[in-house]
Amino acid sequence: MHREEQANLMAVHNYDVVVIGSGPAGESAAINAAKHGKRVAIVEKQQAVGGNCTHWGTIPSKALRHQVKQIMQFNTNRMFRDIGEPRWFSFPRVLERSKVTIDQQVEMRTQFYSRNRIDLFFGVANFRDEHTLIVRDNQEGVEELCAQQFVIATGSRPYRPADINFRHPRIYCSDTVLGLSHTPRTLIIFGAGVIGSEYASIFSGLGVKVDLIDMRERLLSFLDDEISDALSYHLRQNGVLVRHNEDYESIEGDESGVVVKLKSGKRLRADAFLWANGRTGNTDQLGLENIGLEPNGRGQLQVDEHYRTMVPHIYAVGDVIGWPSLASAAYDQGRSASDDFLEEDFRFVEDIPTGIYTIPEISSVGKNERELTEAKVPYEIAQAFFKDTARAQITGDTVGMLKILFHRETLEILGIHCFGDQASEIVHIGQAIMQQKGEANTLKYFINTTFNYPTMAEAYRVAAQNGLNRIF
Secondary structure (H helix, E strand, C coil), X not given: CCHHHHHHHCEEEEEEEEEECCCHHHHHHHHHHHHCCCCEEEEECCCCCCHHXXXXXXXXXXXXXXXXXXXHHXXXXXXXXXXXXXXXXXXXXXXXXHHHHHXXXXXXXXXXXXXXCCEEEECEXXXXXXXXXXXXXXXXXXXXXXXXXXXXXXXEEECCCCCCCCCCCCEEECCHHHHCXXXXXXXXXXXXXXXXXXXXXXXXXXXXXXXXXXXXXCCCCCCCHHHHHHHHHHHHHCCEEEECCCCEEEEEECCCCEEEEECCCCEEXXXXXXXXXCEEECCCCCCHHHCCCCCCCCCCCCCCCCCECCCCCEEECHHHHCCCCCHHHHHHHHHHHHHHHCCCCCCCCCCCCEEECCCCCEEEXXXXXXXXXXXXXXXXXXXXXXXXXXXXXHHCCCCEEEXXXXXXXXXXXXXXXXXXXXXXXXXXXXXXXXXXXXXXXXXXXXXXCCCCCCCCCCHHHHHXXXXXXXXX
């Protein structure tokens, strides 16, 4: 069939807004626009909604982590030891249990679109011009979507260097590792960022010996130094060997494992290899050349302070624009972008808490000690150790601490850093006080407020008293 004849048979749909990608950024942009009376469509390349967040990244890895954490608690709790020996669980079995959460998420998010009368198109989106999108599905079906506004929320995928054979059955990236069909005894992880550190925790929790190769001189250097040191210590305690300031020369797989040659001359061998170093924006199939947009070397789109690309009615949000590449931020960016073209109150998303789901987990918001020292801010430290709180003693989750950085003269809270069980929940209490304006942001809030006992939140009162004792 000639292209002209095919074009004549193509179904044409007109919308106010078309969103490309149904991850957190795309979902919030689409629903916000629909709530404001706009006719909205969303295009998803996969066969189910949720994006990389639901299917390959956040949800599967955090569900997997939860299962592993439960196994670790069972195998170390004295009460359970009285009734049986430690149990061994295979990676595929643990992974299978985690998939239940994915199915629940897909069902829930599909209902969101149905309830808000948002049309779903499954297929690959390609811009024909600045107001027209061509969507091709797996059955060669073609749809034409015309709209006044577009939101690109296509997310990212693992960066995969050309000199590594990812087709080899023992070489994985952070997407394909979710299809791992055996439990390796030994594993090499290249890349000690958030994803690499999280998977190092997960596999070591299953009893796998892990080599974690870090190209930098310390783990997660954007964290407070004390928290980074604590993570490094506890990874090593769980059998992870961390190798800093290293890069690979070659990675070769054979029938029984993978050999990694490092530029420093070292040679490592393991049953499997996981690449967890960098991500690339999903922009290569969008036909951006047809609308005059060019991504950077990492496939990411540049946007202004209102999430607009160089084409003003085309917005971009989420991982496809790079930093901070967090599901939480992506959700807020999507809503903010649609607020902009809806002419609602706009917020640029920048005060973002970090949530790192290692075992134990890490969360922080605001400035760290290094930043405050360099800026010559007269700060003081308020800290509470989980081992001293009744709730942690009851649950056995005594590893960790809460650290509050505050101005020693005004008592303004400048940063909150938490390491330990439920850290990503605990941090939000302090974040709420930090967000208050003027004198309402004060360490004294935690002294003048009664906390439930026993709770992990009580650590704020303990820390505040500790900090005020340092003031003279």
